[in-house]
Amino acid sequence: MENRAVAAAATAAVSQALVLLFSLPSYSSSSADDDPTALLFHFLSSFEIAAAGDLFLPRNRKRRRHLDDPGDPPPGAAVAAAPISVRRQPDHFRLGLGVGASTFEWLAGLLDPLLDWPGGPQELPAAAARLAVGLSHLATGASYGDLAARFAVSAAAARSCARRLRRVLCTNFRFWVAFPSPSSELSAGFRHLPGCRGAVACARFDLGGSGGAAAQVVADASCRILNIAAGFPKDQPSSTILRRSSLFQEAGRLMGPPEEYLVGGEEYPLMPWLMVPFLDASAASPAAFNAVHRRIMARTVLRTISSLMNWGVLSSAMEGEEDPRAVAACVATCAILHNMLLSREDFSSLTAAPPEEEDDDDDGDRSGSSGENPPGGAAPAAAALRDALADKVRGILTQRHPSSRG
Template identity: 25%
Template sequence: MGPIRGSKKKRKIDNENVLVCGSFEEGCADWWEQFCKQIAGSVSPSKSPDHFESVFKVSRKTFNYICSLVNEPMMAKATSFAFLNGKSMSLYDQVALALRRLSSGDSLTGVANYFGTSHITVSHVTWRFVEAIEERGLHHLQWPSTDYEITQIKSKFENIRGLPNCCGAIDTTHIMMLLAVTDKNNNAWLDRMDNHSMILQVIVDPDMRFRDVVTGWPGTLDDASVLQKSSLFDRSEKGERLNGKKLKLTEGTELQEYIVGDSSFPLLPWLITPYQGQDLPETKSEFNKRHLATRLVAHRALARLKDVWRIIHGVMWRPDKNRLPRVILACCILHNIVIDMKDDVLDELILTHQHDPGYRSEVCDMADKNASISRDKLALYLSGRLAA
């Protein structure tokens, strides 16, 4: 289960609202100056890039790109939006409003007061933006499709702590919700920590870019169940994914492509989990250290996602559970866009490993016999003890 995209009819574009891509940078500079004057009553106006980034969590370069990306679908619709003073909202205004809503985590009323508009307008503009990002930005969230790309990913993962032929790290996080008492389906969303939540499962590359996203499932499900309901599981089990070149460890011993995950996931030929138990022998203990260092990239990616796009950071007040998966997906796409744009704003972020405070890791006892043998051989190989 995940974000479900409905069929959309293409509408005729109002040529008066279309901006030429080459004019976005200049147009944004003029817009920012006017915007600072407009919000002077809310914050101290400033023309500095630092102030821009603190407001929207992206640089002007990335903001310009996002505007060019969503321009056509956002401006093609007949509905127009306005501030309380009657002034029509430009594309920049709408993108700024949506980014502020997604990145600040402020309430609809809080964002409305900041921009001088109504909370209904904030809701409608944000949703239009989410739809536009999903429609035009999905190419930023794709499984690697070329041999060169997958080779680079494997090389970077191996450079972390030596795990060869690794293609990704998998992890999950909970998007917490405060549901209405009258909601008859409340218990379906109650997770093991007695929070109402929706699960987000991601596979991350070594640059903390999301390569696969599954969301929409209720917190009652454990990580293994969410995985088994995903298309990734079906395709990997059928040999349609993680089916690239095997790595020859020694004569007669090959290692297929795989991803790494913690003990909440099953041990499978294409998903390697750590050894469980205390007082492990040195070979297995060392393997676990390497494994942890490698999969921490997924922890960091989810922590950054929630730190930057704070609408999914805390407890969401009575969200539309049908729309929430698409809001989460939009945040994941924006996360990737910031990475793809090599945005300098990333340099200012303090990265943490915490994205699910209070949640302890689950333990899945499911283990494929062949996968267990492969993990043992990999551990011996890494320790230099696997005989040729």
């Protein structure tokens, strides 16, 4: 056992030495800047190398031959530039940057010219290294001082990289968060709620010295974010945030046909394009509607909000970024990255789906207006639409699952 530990430690030491050797600048035409992933492996492994010994050597020969071990990375996920390939070693990128290695390489290629700007930190000349600093800030929520120590740069350089990444994504890639065209097909994930486009809820972030913030999130059945409105005080009611958002003004255009709508918790007002649960669900149809509504909320927008909170920056003190605009930019940046990762089937930050049988009564905060009392006199039309929808839902459930509540 001691020999195995010594071998593991030696392997780790050799790995670190080779990484440092290959990451030193070269005066040839092929410099270290052309292949920054080896250097990044050093940055990301330095804080976990002491705990990695058991992962370098399998515990028994039988496990060594088992190529489909659940702990193995997916085929193609390893970084080709890694000096030593250890199949069972944890994915450093996923741990330190919140994305898989292949996604990091894709992002580095996509953002390369945009992360190389005049006046950028000369300590990190490679765009991929600047990307790593920015992603590490988002994924871990580490202070700029901690990032500086981790990446061996100044705190000013770490702050510059983090802010540049946010600016680039929010300016050049905001189209990643958008409603599909009204003519696009509705998701099969909403098959029990015909006409549903998505679900809306408010996320509440505890951000230390910044006092917290709220963001309104709309997500579809695949947890893709369709719309986000950030920058609101944490204690502001959901219904107030809704009325102040562009979603409230543009709902008619975004929904498409009149029979399309969103679903939201009972803290929201009932409107023709926003279906909320019945407060009185004693009858069969309202009960069926509420059951389906509750499960859809849990499996879509509430799961999406939980996934956003997996980004460490959204639960950190955000030292040096107390400006509400910076907080809103962090939320928007994480939303864009969330959708980018989903498009690549990279589920690094996606919260696991709740069980199919989950029956959670918490559909969000209860601080807004009651769903039975919508403002503006929309109650009769909206209530009639919801009654008709509840009857449809009950019919669908009865036909497909005769013995099920929903």
